[in-house]
Amino acid sequence: MFDTDLKSAPPVRVRDLTVAYRETPVLWDIDLDIPEGQLVAIVGPNGAGKSTLIKTILGLVRPASGTVAIYGQPYERQRRLVGYVPQRGSVDWDFPTNVLDVVQMGMYGQLGWIRRPGRREREAALDCLEQVGMADLAGRQISQLSGGQQQRVFLARALAQDARVYFLDEPFAGVDATTERAIIDVLRELRARGKTLVVVHHDLETLREYFDWVVMLNVRLIASGPAEMTFSRETFQETYGVRTAALTELFDAHAVAAAGD
Amino acid sequence: MIPQILHDLLFDYTLRNVALGSALLGIVGGVLGTFAVLRRQGLVGDALAHAALPGIALAFMLTGSRAPAVLMLGAAVSGWLGTLLILRIVRDTRISEDTALGVVLTVFFGLGIVLLTQIQHSGDANQAGLDRYLFGQAATLVAEDVRTMAVVGGVALAIVALLFKEFKLLAFDAEFAASLGFPTDRLSILLTSAIVLAVVIGLQTVGVVLMAAMLVAPAVAARQWTNRLGVMVLLSGAFGAAAGVTGAVISVTARHVPTGPMIVLCATVIVVVSLLFAPERGIVWDAVRRRAMTREALASGPGRTP
Numbered sequence: 001m002f003d004t005d006l007k008s009a010p011p012v013r014v015r016d017l018t019v020a021y022r023e024t025p026v027l028w029d030i031d032l033d034i035p036e037g038q039l040v041a042i043v044g045p046n047g048a049g050k051s052t053l054i055k056t057i058l059g060l061v062r063p064a065s066g067t068v069a070i071y072g073q074p075y076e077r078q079r080r081l082v083g084y085v086p087q088r089g090s091v092d093w094d095f096p097t098n099v100l101d102v103v104q105m106g107m108y109g110q111l112g113w114i115r116r117p118g119r120r121e122r123e124a125a126l127d128c129l130e131q132v133g134m135a136d137l138a139g140r141q142i143s144q145l146s147g148g149q150q151q152r153v154f155l156a157r158a159l160a161q162d163a164r165v166y167f168l169d170e171p172f173a174g175v176d177a178t179t180e181r182a183i184i185d186v187l188r189e190l191r192a193r194g195k196t197l198v199v200v201h202h203d204l205e206t207l208r209e210y211f212d213w214v215v216m217l218n219v220r221l222i223a224s225g226p227a228e229m230t231f232s233r234e235t236f237q238e239t240y241g242v243r244t245a246a247l248t249e250l251f252d253a254h255a256v257a258a259a260g261d
Numbered sequence: 262m263i264p265q266i267l268h269d270l271l272f273d274y275t276l277r278n279v280a281l282g283s284a285l286l287g288i289v290g291g292v293l294g295t296f297a298v299l300r301r302q303g304l305v306g307d308a309l310a311h312a313a314l315p316g317i318a319l320a321f322m323l324t325g326s327r328a329p330a331v332l333m334l335g336a337a338v339s340g341w342l343g344t345l346l347i348l349r350i351v352r353d354t355r356i357s358e359d360t361a362l363g364v365v366l367t368v369f370f371g372l373g374i375v376l377l378t379q380i381q382h383s384g385d386a387n388q389a390g391l392d393r394y395l396f397g398q399a400a401t402l403v404a405e406d407v408r409t410m411a412v413v414g415g416v417a418l419a420i421v422a423l424l425f426k427e428f429k430l431l432a433f434d435a436e437f438a439a440s441l442g443f444p445t446d447r448l449s450i451l452l453t454s455a456i457v458l459a460v461v462i463g464l465q466t467v468g469v470v471l472m473a474a475m476l477v478a479p480a481v482a483a484r485q486w487t488n489r490l491g492v493m494v495l496l497s498g499a500f501g502a503a504a505g506v507t508g509a510v511i512s513v514t515a516r517h518v519p520t521g522p523m524i525v526l527c528a529t530v531i532v533v534v535s536l537l538f539a540p541e542r543g544i545v546w547d548a549v550r551r552r553a554m555t556r557e558a559l560a561s562g563p564g565r566t567p
Binding site: 055058059060076079082084086090091092095096097098102105108109111113114115116117141143157 | 299301423424425426427429430432433434436437438439440441442443484487488489490492493
């Protein structure tokens with residue numbers, strides 16, 4: 001199934017993917033192509049398998065069946081093209097290290113075994129911190145960072161990977177407005193440079209404002225397409241399986257705004 | 262009295278071996294213990310040390326030799342098997358890690374005690390002193406022991422020095438390391454194997470029952486004083502060496518003081534002082550800062566803040 005023509009292959013192609021933890025399926029028969037150069041959101045309720053989808057694409061979770069290709073090739077051959085921002089809560093922020101050191105970890109893959117980061121890596125890492133607005137905190141102990149600053153350090157570490165397609169697991173979860181602004185600016189800047197960004201997202205209010213493409217997921221793939229066309233009352237109800245008044249308002253407000261245009 | 266001990270440390274055969282041996286085990290335990298503690302695997306060291314006991318007994322039963330290299334090899338193999346068993350139980354069953362640790366630790370230790378008792382009643386004159394592996398006896402260290410400890414400990418330290426960057430990433434963010442292509446499972450096993458070496462060289466001096474303290478205590482104390490992993494590793498090694506030498510020398514010079522427990526008590530003093538008085542993280546300074554803040558808040562008065 002792997003394309004030989006790299007130019008035509010999409011950044012991410014998923015075929016017949018099923019993932020199960022013990023007997024419970026977490027992802028069921030997913031077929032998905034993610035287009036290049038777009039800001040892509042993955043949305044769905046808790047337990048929908050959003051993080052699992054990302055982790056399976058990155059080879060961190062072994063699928064029960066199906067295949068994943070990055071630009072037409074298995075992930076193991078394309079690691080250098082991929083950047084990853086895990087959930088902020090997945091690490092111990094009391095670990096004895098500083099901001100610059102964490103950002104440099106993004107370059108460990110390029111460095112390979114045993115070689116340590118040197119002057120070149122240090123300068124590249126500082127540049128990445130500059131992009132997320134944290135250059136002045138390079139020497140700060142990571143336990144002293146706010147949640148938003150932690151998130152930006154993780155983003156800077158992914159920038160240091162110098163990838164073509166980035167996967168971000170809930171980068172906007174529990175961050176302050178400054179950080180949200182800084183992150184979305186960086187993501188748009190990356191998009192302008194032709195990068196593809198796949199983001200697990202929770203805030204449906206900002207979905208259409210931030211993203212070009214939406215993947216709606218609830219164990220099965222509900223919909224995948226351009227944000228404006230895909231995120232509708234129907235797909236929403238199918239994904240979340242609820243009809244709460246507050247969330248239906250989301251669409252009415254949008255309909256009114258659209259009518260007023 | 263102190264100058265006399267310093268003189269003996271250099272020139273007395275027994276005391277010099279005791280000091281070198283316990284310094285070695287302290288350094289290696291402290292360095293490897295740093296990674297065990299940061300990966301929240303302090304208890305793995307405990308299970309591993311207990312699991313080493315049947316290996317010591319079996320090595321003696323099979324070879325009839327008490328050569329340190331032979332017994333250490335037995336200890337290493339059995340400690341390593343115990344650790345792999347824990348990892349497999351956690352991965353392949355629904356038994357939680359603490360339960361798996363408890364089961365493996367007690368089963369291996371029980372087996373070790375049974376074998377040890379068998380040996381002691383076998384009438385083999387050569388077996389005398391195998392029981393020192395329970396609580397450790399530094400006075401029995403001879404030059405050959407120290408040489409073997411230096412080689413084994415050197416291997417463990419070399420592994421850490423070479424793969425410092427990889428172990429750091431593994432300890433901080435294993436999933437990210439895996440996404441970069443580092444074989445985290447194999448790195449993890451290698452790190453655990455290095456911890457096995459650290460435990461093994463401490464068994465004769467500290468004993469299987471308390472060896473885990475030499476992994477955990479120096480690392481916990483070192484974390485209090487620094488925010489950098491490199492410094493923490495060195496400091497932890499130094500604390501381990503200090504506790505090892507002090508405890509072992511006290512136990513050898515005073516009569517009827519078991520070495521292992523004495524070393525662990527010395528390490529505990531370092532931990533307590535560090536927990537209380539380390540500049541940033543110490544409990545005492547924390548309390549002082551908090552009181553100052555409360556006083557400031559009271560002085561500025563209630564009505565002022567909106």
